[in-house]
Amino acid sequence: MNGRGWAARTAAILVPIALAFAVAIVLLQLGGAPPLEALGLLWDGSVGSGAKVADTLAAWVPLTLAAAGLVVTFAAGLWNIGIEGQIVAGAIAATWVAREAPGPTPVLIPLMLLAGVIGGTLWALLAGVLKTRGGVNEIFGGLGLDFVASGLVIYLIIGPWKRAGIASTSGTDLFRNEAWLPTAGVNNVPAIAIGLTVAAVILVYLLMRGTRFGLRMKAVGRNARSAHLMGIPTERYTLGAFALCGGLAGLAGAIQVSSAFHKLVPSVSGGYGFLGILVVLLAAFRAAWIAPIALFFAAVAVGSTQLSLRLNLDSSLGGVLQGVLVLLVILAGGWQARRSRRARVDPTSREEP
């Protein structure tokens, strides 16, 4: 019985992965590209060399930070679609510090990261207040704030923070060297960023697992009404979840400008917020699974840029692969739950072992 359960669970993960790759192969055939060569490029482009591994890790950082924050908002029963705007807000705040604050790297970098956390937190609290006081579902409040954030970043780039002489949407001037997050080794591995990300994941894991705060947060997420009746201040927990997630998203934004771009660009969020939602769904909302799944997603995302360079294919294949995988895993989970429901309701329908 236990063995069958384990086998079924393994199958529920392996079958969707195989199917997702099958879909990718079919799409590659349709696109007139050699599937095996393309999958090989996906591999080479993500983990094929030290430089590529560094690229993958650089993508893993913001994705994992976003996903770690989303574990908290999901636990509180919130769909924080506004996370993209929170990443942007963090990036804007960090850029402001980089432009205005004096000082050497050991002073400037902590200030930038702190500003990013604060920027993301405040932006997330806006979505929270819109929900608790304005009656706007967090999905729509978050979307609206995403639009505002992307408008704001474009305004800053072509307006007050435009490059000397030319107004271009390609981004601001590069930061001065003191505002670049230090990296390690010849391949520029973002070691500090990785350290912060690992710390964030552990923090969220411990918070959700072992603290009163985490347990109450989950209670609010399961059933806000009964949590309220039990005396839990639900609004405070809702806002707290938003603030925590926004803080981590803002940190991701600050790292993006100080480590990945060294300037503020319009697409600074890189879609990592929405991708983070997929990671958390695939991880079934468990913090422990975030890091490895985000690593796989980052590898696919970085690897698929090779497809457009070498095979002239659209790099969105990586996104298709990720989307199909998450969809199939969710559907497979639903299918298994349905089978066990049926087995409970009608014992005679259970298959013979």
Place this chain on the structure above:
Amino acid sequence: MEATLATIVATASPLVYAAIGETITEKAGVVNLSLEGTMRLAAMTGFAVSIATHSALLGFLAAMGVGALIATIVAFASIELRLNQIAVGFVLTLLAIELSSFLGDPYVGRRGAGVPSMPIPLLSEIPFLGGVLFEHNLSVYGSYLVILGAYLFIFKSRRGLEMQGVGERPEAAFARGIPVNRLRYLYTIVGGALAGIGGAAFSLYVQLGWREGLTAKNYGWIALAIVIFGGWNPIRVAFGAYLFGVLQWAALQLQPVFPSEAQILALLPFPLMIFALVLVFLSSRQDLAGRHPVLRRFLSAEPPSALGTAFHRE
């Protein structure tokens, strides 16, 4: 003035299709959150098929097929598997957007024939109104029929009452012999097909062509917000779609005044429309309602009670 209103009516027609489609889906108790992805994949498919077959009609049909297919997945996941509709819809959104980029790559920048304008004889002769409403293409005329048809169906027909029962109190509807889940499949698929038309309307006449990452971008999210703004009533939903058209027109007018902020002005209507939901919420609260009964009647909104929940008889 006449030309301006005519433009607004035409550019708002895709939103009308999508928002009315979602209204139908949600009235039956299902949330299809995938509209953003549905519309963009449908826009790409409609454009590609119209180029391959030289037929805008086939393009629209293919787009409807895409919308119906995605809606079928949503319905299956929520009805048979009782999965979270928001989760499934969100994943489908991202997946469909990526698919539209990947499959649409060869069609970027291609020229399409578009949909021919077809003024309606006699009606287009009416002073003012004729020019505003009746000098468009068939798809725009279809959007009027969809508004009127959805309103009459939902509120004035027996089937429409059944459908509201399915969305409000599925247990009671089931007890009366109404096949709750079968109807939910039906209305989710119909709603998805309408959203598909909305997507194709972009690539086939509103923003003729396919530009990945641009065509129909963000309109699916706005359609979802408009359904709430419109309080699940097709007439008010249509009003919301036209209001959004007016906002976009106004933003366009301001561009010469603030030339360097043109890109930001184009974005502005999207958050404005979403934050209008605060008004809807505040006006449905008791204190305000007492003072402004007219405002309340116009703005208040109650979602179908069983929205987003799975129905199963135990």
